[in-house]
Amino acid sequence: xxxxxxxxxxxxxxxxxxxxxxxxxxxxxxxxxxxxxxxxxxxxxxxxxxxxxxxxxxxxxxxxxxxxxxxxxxxxxxxxxxxxxxxxxxxxxxxxxxxxxxxxxxxxxxxxxxxxxxxxxxxxxxxxxxxxxxxxxxxxxxxxxxxxxxxxxxxxxxxxxxxxxxxxxxxxxxxxxxxxxxxxxxxxxxxxxxxxxxxxxxxxxxxxxxxxxxxxxxxxxxxxxxxxxxxxxxxxxxxxxxxxxxxxxxxxxxxxxxxxxxxxxxxxxxxxxxxxxxxxxxxxxxxxxxxxxxxxxxxxxxxxxxxxxxxxxxxxxxxxxxxxxxxxxxxxxxxxxxxxxxxxxxxxxxxxxxxxxxxxxxxxxxxxxxxxxxxxxxxxxxxxxxxxxxxxxxxxxxxxxxxxxxx
Numbered sequence: 001x002x003x004x005x006x007x008x009x010x011x012x013x014x015x016x017x018x019x020x021x022x023x024x025x026x027x028x029x030x031x032x033x034x035x036x037x038x039x040x041x042x043x044x045x046x047x048x049x050x051x052x053x054x055x056x057x058x059x060x061x062x063x064x065x066x067x068x069x070x071x072x073x074x075x076x077x078x079x080x081x082x083x084x085x086x087x088x089x090x091x092x093x094x095x096x097x098x099x100x101x102x103x104x105x106x107x108x109x110x111x112x113x114x115x116x117x118x119x120x121x122x123x124x125x126x127x128x129x130x131x132x133x134x135x136x137x138x139x140x141x142x143x144x145x146x147x148x149x150x151x152x153x154x155x156x157x158x159x160x161x162x163x164x165x166x167x168x169x170x171x172x173x174x175x176x177x178x179x180x181x182x183x184x185x186x187x188x189x190x191x192x193x194x195x196x197x198x199x200x201x202x203x204x205x206x207x208x209x210x211x212x213x214x215x216x217x218x219x220x221x222x223x224x225x226x227x228x229x230x231x232x233x234x235x236x237x238x239x240x241x242x243x244x245x246x247x248x249x250x251x252x253x254x255x256x257x258x259x260x261x262x263x264x265x266x267x268x269x270x271x272x273x274x275x276x277x278x279x280x281x282x283x284x285x286x287x288x289x290x291x292x293x294x295x296x297x298x299x300x301x302x303x304x305x306x307x308x309x310x311x312x313x314x315x316x317x318x319x320x321x322x323x324x325x326x327x328x329x330x331x332x333x334x335x336x337x338x339x340x341x342x343x344x345x346x347x348x349x350x351x352x353x354x355x356x357x358x359x360x361x362x363x364x365x366x367x368x369x370x371x372x373x374x375x376x377x378x379x380x381x382x383x384x385x386x387x388x389x390x391x392x393x394x395x396x397x398x399x400x401x402x403x404x405x406x407x
Contacts, residue, residue: 071271099249100269
């Protein structure tokens with residue numbers, strides 16, 4: 001019997017697995033791990049959203065199959081959000097679709113529009129689904145260095161000229177996961193100009209649109225004239241309203257791309273549980289002061305992280321947006337790399353982070369720190385890191401025993 005499954009074979013080994021095994025083993029031994037590894041929001045979902053879920057769930061009719069595209073009230077709520085947040089007017093029937101989280105929407109769109117051998121431009125470093133969604137669909141991935149937005153823009157031209165066949169699509173993600181970098185409307189103007197010239201679809205991931213710390217909210221590519229001719233944009237309620245486990249996301253933009261996503265979803269799901277969709281509409285239509293409160297918590301955590309880690313001897317630049325800090329590996333660890341630094345940090349400081357190499361080769365030299373622990377825990381982590389860095393990085397043979405147990 002053949003077990004050499006084609007799509008599974010195309011997926012590389014999960015690079016975070018070794019750190020995850022270390023973390024699980026440490027917890028099994030009863031160790032207290034301060035976990036900045038996964039971007040898993042820890043704040044409670046606002047009460048009015050939970051109340052709406054419970055109210056709707058009591059209606060026996062709500063247990064029936066829902067709508068794969070999203071119920072009309074939810075799509076209209078997303079249209080209203082785009083209007084007040086970006087000044088963009090959308091058609092709820094043709095230009096908006098609900099998804100089971102933006103990750104699912106992104107992966108299903110890749111499956112909907114991709115034929116084996118198609119070329120897709122993906123920034124590097126990047127959130128893994130940006131590449132793997134297309135890889136699963138059979139596409140050829142062309143990784144474009146994106147250590148800054150400017151670098152990405154400067155490299156996509158060369159990547160396009162040297163791609164055979166010409167690229168089908170390109171991915172943009174700002175505020176970025178993992179780098180937390182942001183862009184302005186001029187960036188999107190250039191992306192739209194380039195994509196139209198080369199007839200390339202643009203897939204924009206805007207999951208962190210409302211987690212920002214400066215005076216200027218991150219823009220949407222759909223604010224650019226003509227963007228809807230070639231672009232689709234994904235968003236999520238996970239971070240904005242602290243609803244990660246609810247699995248509710250959206251896509252908005254080009255009606256052909258929305259239609260393609262709707263077509264493939266119609267074969268795969270019946271939509272999220274209706275009470276979740278009703279509660280999601282309540283989140284979008286309700287008091288937006290809760291978003292300000294969630295944003296303020298992340299900003300406060302960011303400030304504590306940057307300050308206390310600097311005191312510990314680890315300089316971490318303050319991110320302008322997202323729930324992550326993109327932290328350079330300390331100089332003495334540069335040669336060992338982000339994976340070894342993350343493993344040593346876990347074993348010796350009891351602090352978990354994500355190695356930058358897990359987001360692509362151009363993520364090497366960094367680790368991603370998620371702001372998912374409270375301020376007390378962040379200060380505790382800084383004390384542990386200070387002790388670890390002060391003691392040096394040369395591990396005695398006995399220190400390696402905990403690593404050997406899980407390899």
